[in-house]
Amino acid sequence: MSALTNEAFLEQVIRSQRKAIRFYLIFAGGLVLLGVIVLVAAFLSPLWFITGTPIIADVFKGLFGVGGAFVTSLSAFQIKEVLNRMEKIQAFETIKTQMSGLKASPRGKNAETQKRLEELMWKIVEKAALS
Amino acid sequence: MDTPEEQIETLARNIEHRELLARRRAWLLSLVPLVFAGLLLAYTVWQVAGAKLELAQTEAQLSNTSSQLDTVESNLTSLQSQLPTAQAALTQVGEQLTQSQSALETAQQELDLSQSALATAQVDLDSARAFIRKACPINVEAIKEFMNQETPAVEMLRFLLVMQEDNIRWNPGGFSPEEGFDSPDFALYALQNFGFLTDYGRGSRPWNILRPASSLMDGDIVYYDSGYTMFYYNLPVSYGSSDTRECVIGMTPLGIQAQLIDFAESPDYLKAPYNP
Known part of the structure; x- marks a missing residue:
């Protein structure tokens, strides 16, 4: 496997990870937005005051407030995925930089180092990208 | 590969x-x-x-x-x-x-x-x-001959009949023809009216004054447990008849009445002062 191929592959993996980050960010944003909508509905909706009984209004406020907070908290899982992918991207970027540096140096001198980097990259790919 | x-x-x-x-x-x-x-x-x-x-x-x-x-x-x-x-x-x-x-x-x-x-x-x-x-009806016709006798007993009978006609009334508290009498007081009054007794007033009982009699004659006194004190007469039933009826005449609650001798229970006899 050539260095050029590895570099292209790393680019592809990094793009894939960025795409996943976008998805998770949008997903997390959607969840936060949904939770905020529920929270706003809980505290501002005029529906609860139809009967004019403060007890029912308070019950609705409490329930919908808890519901909104719960929905919003679900976005934490997506944020975790985002952070995970950013770490992977960072690792792939580091490997990519190292491989670019090796490509500029003489082949015979750094053949062993390049081979070690490729093995390391494949380990990372196996562990991070395919796990 | x-x-x-x-x-x-x-x-x-x-x-x-x-x-x-x-x-x-x-x-x-x-x-x-x-x-x-x-x-x-x-x-x-x-x-x-x-x-x-x-x-x-x-x-x-x-x-x-x-x-x-x-x-x-x-x-x-x-x-x-x-x-x-x-x-x-x-x-x-x-x-x-x-x-x-x-x-x-x-x-x-x-x-x-x-x-x-x-x-x-x-x-x-x-x-x-x-x-x-127990009434003893006195028929004037029947006793006409009896009444013609001039004896104290017959006099007493006439007096009794007159008092009967005068409707002398029964009154336990009285002692005069106007007031009325009870039975013993009437007997005393009748006897005193003829002078056979004197100075006896109301409540003086004949059985405390007169002596008892073993047999009865006309005009004698018969007194009973109930207090009735009557004059005894054995009167003919009808004119000319020899049948007689034992009657007693005296004061009763109905006035002066003639009754059969057995109209009340337990009779006792007293001898009238004018009889021997």
């Missing part, structure tokens, strides 16, 4: 596929709690809607009850305003009832008195019946 480019391509596809699966998993893992939360909220909204409905029904019932309570209160107020009138009427009825009870008691007393008088009259009637049953 694939070329390295093909292997890279396959690997990239695998990675893409796994990313796709990871996204789907993220969708599912987020969607499940969302769906549950939505269901719970919907259930809560449904429950609250039911509670609202019950609340509205309860409020309607409360309003209805309140309305009924107002009506009852109004009725109660009306009844309370009528209460003094009713109390006055009740007091009036009570007074009338008291008056009626008083009148009833008076009527009851009068009834008791009437019943007592009726009982007394019944006793008197029974007594009168007894007297009538």
